[in-house]
Amino acid sequence: ILNVEQSPQSLHVQEGDSTNFTCSFPSSNFYALHWYRWETAKSPEALFVMTLNGDEKKKGRISATLNTKEGYSYLYIKGSQPEDSATYLCAPSGSARQLTFGSGTQLTVLP
Amino acid sequence: DAGVIQSPRHEVTEMGQEVTLRCKPISGHDYLFWYRQTMMRGLELLIYFNNNVPIDDSGMPEDRFSAKMPNASFSTLKIQPSEPRDSAVYFCASSLDGRGTDTQYFGPGTRLTVL
Numbered sequence: 001i002l003n004v005e006q007s008p009q010s011l012h013v014q015e016g017d018s019t020n021f022t023c024s025f026p027s028s029n030f031y032a033l034h035w036y037r038w039e040t041a042k043s044p045e046a047l048f049v050m051t052l053n054g055d056e057k058k059k060g061r062i063s064a065t066l067n068t069k070e071g072y073s074y075l076y077i078k079g080s081q082p083e084d085s086a087t088y089l090c091a092p093s094g095s096a097r098q099l100t101f102g103s104g105t106q107l108t109v110l111p
Numbered sequence: 112d113a114g115v116i117q118s119p120r121h122e123v124t125e126m127g128q129e130v131t132l133r134c135k136p137i138s139g140h141d142y143l144f145w146y147r148q149t150m151m152r153g154l155e156l157l158i159y160f161n162n163n164v165p166i167d168d169s170g171m172p173e174d175r176f177s178a179k180m181p182n183a184s185f186s187t188l189k190i191q192p193s194e195p196r197d198s199a200v201y202f203c204a205s206s207l208d209g210r211g212t213d214t215q216y217f218g219p220g221t222r223l224t225v226l
Contacts (some may be wrong), residue, residue: 031211032136042113043202043217044154049210089154093211097166101154 004067006102013080020076021105023090027071028042034099035064036089044089048108049076080109115218117203123224129191135184136205144215145178145188146202149176154202159208160186193225 013019020105032051036044048057052067063079077090087106091099092102116135125128136143144159158168161178171178175194180186190197200222204215 034214042220046214046216049212049214098156098159099211099215100156103153 004008004090004092004100004102005064006088006095009103010106010108012110013109015081017060017074017080017109018078019080019107020074020090021107023073023092023102024104025071025073025090025092025100026094029094031093033066033073034093036101037054037071038087038089038104039104040086047088051109055077066070075105077107080107082109082111085109115203115205115216117201117218117221119221120219121224123226124193125226126194127192128225130223130225131191131199132201132203134186134188134190134201134203136186137216138184138195140205140216142206142208142209142213142215143180143186144204145186145204146204147198148202148220157188158172159209166209175204181222187191190223193223195225198223198225 007022035047037047038044048064050066055066057064065074066073069085073089085108087104089104090100091101093099118133130149138144145157146154147157148154157170158178159166159176176190200220202220203218206213206215
């Protein structure tokens with residue numbers, strides 16, 4: 001089981017603001033890093049899977065970067081909208097191939 | 112595809128009763144995962160299967176918990192006897208293969224309340 005930390009735990013932003021959060025994980029035995037979006041009363045949905053150092057992925061207004069050497073990933077949301085309100089989970093996988101989920105960053109976008 | 116199907120969606124039971132949660136993975140997916148979500152511990156992996164065979168059950172909290180996958184389209188997670196601290200949301204997920212890069216698709220979850 002990997003030690004995964006996400007920060008901040010929660011975040012409130014105004015509609016239109018851009019925001020970012022961090023996922024830290026052990027850099028040794030790294031295999032891949034997953035980001036999931038989890039809306040209240042729904043199930044987690046995959047956003048990105050990244051494997052290479054320096055990887056950058058983008059989906060609409062959401063993007064993510066990966067630094068495997070120092071063991072962190074950033075998730076960015078540009079121009080936040082109320083529908084972006086959710087908990088964002090990161091989950092690295094190590095040599096065991098299993099995902100270890102962080103506790104998440106709970107984002108609330110205020111209209 | 113209907114996605115991962117779980118039943119029941121909600122279960123309320125009394126302490127000491129047996130509880131069985133059910134999961135149907137996405138057709139063609141070789142891996143099935145059972146997770147538990149609590150406020151204290153977040154989303155934690157309980158057990159996972161590859162081609163119906165349990166591979167790692169180190170996350171199963173106690174002997175009261177057991178999981179089976181009799182065929183490629185069905186799995187159960189059983190708690191016997193149930194205790195109030197088992198109250199949580201239990202998710203089932205499946206993936207095409209077990210590579211660490213493969214996306215896991217989650218079911219809607221079963222919210223279990225043990226009184």
